[in-house]
Amino acid sequence: MSVLHPLLATAQDGADAVPIRIVGPDAEVGLDAAAARWATLHGFAGKSGQLLVVPGSDGAAAQVLLGAGSAFDPITARGLSARLPGGLYRLELSGAEAELATLAFLLGTYVFDRYKARPETAPVRLVAPNGVDVAELSRIAAACALAREMVDTPAADMGPLQIETIAREIAESAGAAITVTEGDALLEDNYPAVHAVGRAAAPHRAPRLIEIGWKLDRTELPLVALVGKGVVFDTGGLDLKPAAGMRNMKKDMGGSAHALALGRLVMQADLPVRLVVIVAAVENAVAADAFRPGDILNSRKGLTIEVGNTDAEGRLILADALTRAGEHAPDLTLDFATLTGAARIALGPDLPPLYTDDEALAEGLMTAAGQVRDPLWRMPLWPGYRGALEAEIADLRNDPAGWAQAGSVTAALFLQRFAPTTGAWAHMDIFAWNPRARSGFPEGGEAQALRACYAMLKTRYSG
Ligand code: BES
Ligand code: MN
Ligand code: ZN
Numbered sequence: 001m002s003v004l005h006p007l008l009a010t011a012q013d014g015a016d017a018v019p020i021r022i023v024g025p026d027a028e029v030g031l032d033a034a035a036a037r038w039a040t041l042h043g044f045a046g047k048s049g050q051l052l053v054v055p056g057s058d059g060a061a062a063q064v065l066l067g068a069g070s071a072f073d074p075i076t077a078r079g080l081s082a083r084l085p086g087g088l089y090r091l092e093l094s095g096a097e098a099e100l101a102t103l104a105f106l107l108g109t110y111v112f113d114r115y116k117a118r119p120e121t122a123p124v125r126l127v128a129p130n131g132v133d134v135a136e137l138s139r140i141a142a143a144c145a146l147a148r149e150m151v152d153t154p155a156a157d158m159g160p161l162q163i164e165t166i167a168r169e170i171a172e173s174a175g176a177a178i179t180v181t182e183g184d185a186l187l188e189d190n191y192p193a194v195h196a197v198g199r200a201a202a203p204h205r206a207p208r209l210i211e212i213g214w215k216l217d218r219t220e221l222p223l224v225a226l227v228g229k230g231v232v233f234d235t236g237g238l239d240l241k242p243a244a245g246m247r248n249m250k251k252d253m254g255g256s257a258h259a260l261a262l263g264r265l266v267m268q269a270d271l272p273v274r275l276v277v278i279v280a281a282v283e284n285a286v287a288a289d290a291f292r293p294g295d296i297l298n299s300r301k302g303l304t305i306e307v308g309n310t311d312a313e314g315r316l317i318l319a320d321a322l323t324r325a326g327e328h329a330p331d332l333t334l335d336f337a338t339l340t341g342a343a344r345i346a347l348g349p350d351l352p353p354l355y356t357d358d359e360a361l362a363e364g365l366m367t368a369a370g371q372v373r374d375p376l377w378r379m380p381l382w383p384g385y386r387g388a389l390e391a392e393i394a395d396l397r398n399d400p401a402g403w404a405q406a407g408s409v410t411a412a413l414f415l416q417r418f419a420p421t422t423g424a425w426a427h428m429d430i431f432a433w434n435p436r437a438r439s440g441f442p443e444g445g446e447a448q449a450l451r452a453c454y455a456m457l458k459t460r461y462s463g
Contacts, residue, residue, distance in 0.1 A: 005138040014127035074100035078108035078440025086122020098129035106141035108440035144447035150257035151445030155233035160281035174267035176214035198282030200290035222331035228259030229337035230281035237310030254432025255336035280317035308399030326420030342407025358424035368455035
């Protein structure tokens with residue numbers, strides 16, 4: 001991987017870069033008379049996200065005004081690359097704001113062009129502000145782009161094998177070990193729930209449990225486990241989803257994309273941890289040997305699970321994946337999953353629910369989420385709803401009883417039964433998708449909680 005993002009320039013090349021000035025509601029302050037008139041003429045009032053190119057006397061861009069509103073949000077810099085004319089720019093910012101705005105700029109350059117050529121336009125490039133760690137920002141942006149690209153890629157081209165291939169590339173370039181347990185080997189190696197959910201897929205899309213291990217012999221280092229839901233397409237299974245609900249289910253591997261991208265980032269940054277990344281990659285398909293409503297599955301942990309609904313498949317594969325994570329006695333386990341529609345009903349598409357019973361971890365994640373503007377909202381692992389997972393003829397049911405209603409909470413409670421009991425555990429019920437296009441946020445795959453988790457890891461394991 002190239003260290004420097006191609007759209008970042010270093011300060012030496014920045015001599016005639018066009019300055020981007022952050023301007024609040026008192027827009028005229030500090031502008032010369034001509035620029036102030038130009039701003040008024042174009043209705044630029046310093047509102048958050050407003051953008052205005054101000055020409056010099058030669059008609060070329062002399063400066064850019066970026067509206068700050070009452071408090072500047074560096075994330076608005078995501079809109080810059082699509083809205084500015086091609087050229088070289090520099091942000092008039094310093095410190096943490098400069099760092100975050102530069103990253104936001106890079107995140108805003110993502111385009112999914114795998115299936116459609118975009119017209120060639122002159123690139124918008126940015127001079128990295130002084131003191132900003134460009135290598136670090138470049139790899140964070142690359143991690144987010146990887147997760148988004150995996151989510152955006154249709155299921156036909158992002159099956160279990162493609163996820164395995166990406167995992168192998170990540171492991172190989174980091175010098176990490178990788179094992180893949182596929183098809184009937186899942187039964188031999190005791191991943192019965194992963195097998196049950198994925199067995200109806202076409203043979204070349206067989207289910208698999210992918211595990212990357214990095215620095216595992218360095219037992220003096222704390223072990224971090226990252227776990228991801230990799231349902232490459234969720235038809236709902238025999239409890240088939242209606243058309244509208246199925247339409248976007250190529251994104252149901254978003255959790256695995258996040259776990260792999262974050263894992264790559266941790267290894268590239270060489271954080272002082274041992275790392276295990278575990279991804280269950282399956283297709284929740286319909287076929288004669290699909291698992292059925294009423295079937296009782298075994299799990300790696302030995303708990304039996306009555307399948308009330310084949311569309312609650314994510315928690316089944318995560319049960320085995322989390323049990324596996326626990327076998328490494330991790331200091332910390334983070335899981336990512338597009339687990340419930342109920343999460344979106346509770347908090348909408350932009351704010352992923354965070355579940356953990358570890359106060360220090362909750363505090364660390366929420367602080368990091370605020371600092372890097374990658375929001376999370378803590379939700380309760382409410383013990384009073386555990387009863388909704390009780391089954392008459394098995395240890396658990398995968399479709400919580402209706403009375404509990406809080407579907408994202410009960411899904412998290414289900415995972416909690418399988419989560420490692422050593423160390424801390426957090427679960428993020430991500431949406432992994434922008435449902436509406438906004439400046440710098442194209443409709444499609446989105447990295448959520450990835451930057452927050454990374455920032456938390458850096459703090460938790462510093463020194
Ligand atoms: N992958 C879905 C959840 C989902 C749906 C995420 C839409 C994002 C957008 C998951 O496998 C699912 O179908 N969950 C069911 C569970 C229910 C059957 C208990 C749900 O949320 O409806
Ligand atoms: Mn489902
Ligand atoms: Zn699903």
